[in-house]
Amino acid sequence: MxxxxxxxxxxxxxxxxxxxxxxxxxxxxxxxxxxxxxxxxxxxxxxxxxxxxxxxxxxxxxxxxxxxxxxxxxxxxxxxxxxxxxxxxxxxxxxxxxxxxxxxxxxxxxxRPVPQRVFVRRAAAGLLSAAGAALALLTWGPSAGAGGLFALAVPAVLAGAALAVAWAAAARGRTARDPVLTAGPGEVRPGGARARGQ
The missing domain is CATH 1.20.58 (Methane Monooxygenase Hydroxylase; Chain G, domain 1)
Structure with a gap:
């Protein structure tokens, strides 16, 4: 090479x-x-x-x-x-x-995973795959009969799909509600106080 x-x-x-x-x-x-x-x-x-x-x-x-x-x-x-x-x-x-x-x-x-980190991880994996595909096609594509347009189209499609999947995963993380820590009757609140029923 x-x-x-x-x-x-x-x-x-x-x-x-x-x-x-x-x-x-x-x-x-x-x-x-x-x-x-x-x-x-x-x-x-x-x-x-x-x-x-x-x-x-x-x-x-x-x-x-x-x-x-x-x-x-x-x-x-x-x-x-x-x-x-x-x-x-x-x-x-x-x-x-x-x-x-x-x-x-x-x-x-x-x-819980932060939505931004979810996006970064998913997008990074997809973009690295697209970069690897581009490198492979540019290196061995001409000998296998793959044209330049094909070598550019495949990584572009992979990158677009990766960004779409990453965006969807981050959007689901933003809409998910975090559990609220509440103390019911008889449960211990922070500091040791017990909640009383009204």
């Missing part, structure tokens, strides 16, 4: 990764408004995709393989390290939340 084709595939995947690194940049810009674990995870995401962009640029410039592998290894290492730190921090944050809820003698509310 030539460097130009590899650069095209890497660039397509990097562009489709915007559904991950654009929200991550927003989390970093929010600063203290986001938990530390979320900011660490966002930093790992940005580090990984920045390395992918650097690799794409080096491939387009015709850099040797040794020079290309340097940013790739550095970005992957930084991304993994930050993600591990984010996971450890998230465990501590959840344990602290559980202690606070137990001190209030209440059950913590269930964790």
């Amino acid at each position: 030539s460097a130009a084709v590899l650069a095209l595939g890497t660039g397509a995947v990097t562009v489709s990764g915007c559904v991950w690194y654009v929200p991550a940049v927003a989390d970093l810009r929010a600063g203290a408004d986001r938990p530390v674990s979320r900011r660490l995870a966002a930093a790992g995401c940005v580090a990984g995709w920045s390395a992918a962009a650097a690799v794409t640029a080096l491939l387009l410039l015709g850099a040797p393989a040794g020079l290309v592998l340097g940013p790739a290894a550095a970005g992957a290492s930084a991304s993994v390290l930050l993600r591990v730190r984010a996971a450890l921090r998230l465990r501590r944050e959840r344990a602290e939340d559980a202690r606070c809820w137990s001190a209030l003698a209440a059950v913590p509310p269930p964790v």
Whole structure:
């Protein structure tokens, strides 16, 4: 595979990764408004995709393989390290939340997926599939008799279907009502007080 084709595939995947690194940049810009674990995870995401962009640029410039592998290894290492730190921090944050809820003698509310995250996950999976299909068709399509229009139409259809499915899933998440924590007769309210029937 030539460097130009590899650069095209890497660039397509990097562009489709915007559904991950654009929200991550927003989390970093929010600063203290986001938990530390979320900011660490966002930093790992940005580090990984920045390395992918650097690799794409080096491939387009015709850099040797040794020079290309340097940013790739550095970005992957930084991304993994930050993600591990984010996971450890998230465990501590959840344990602290559980202690606070137990001190209030209440059950913590269930964790439900945020509609925006549902959209990002579904769209990311579909767009990555579309990028992979585009790379495969551009690489092996001409030898199999697939024209350029077909190589563009299939990824476009896959990307459109992925965005439609992601939008529908996020819309269902927005319309779903979260359970309201209420205390009936004889049940314990936060703080230990019991609800009395009227």
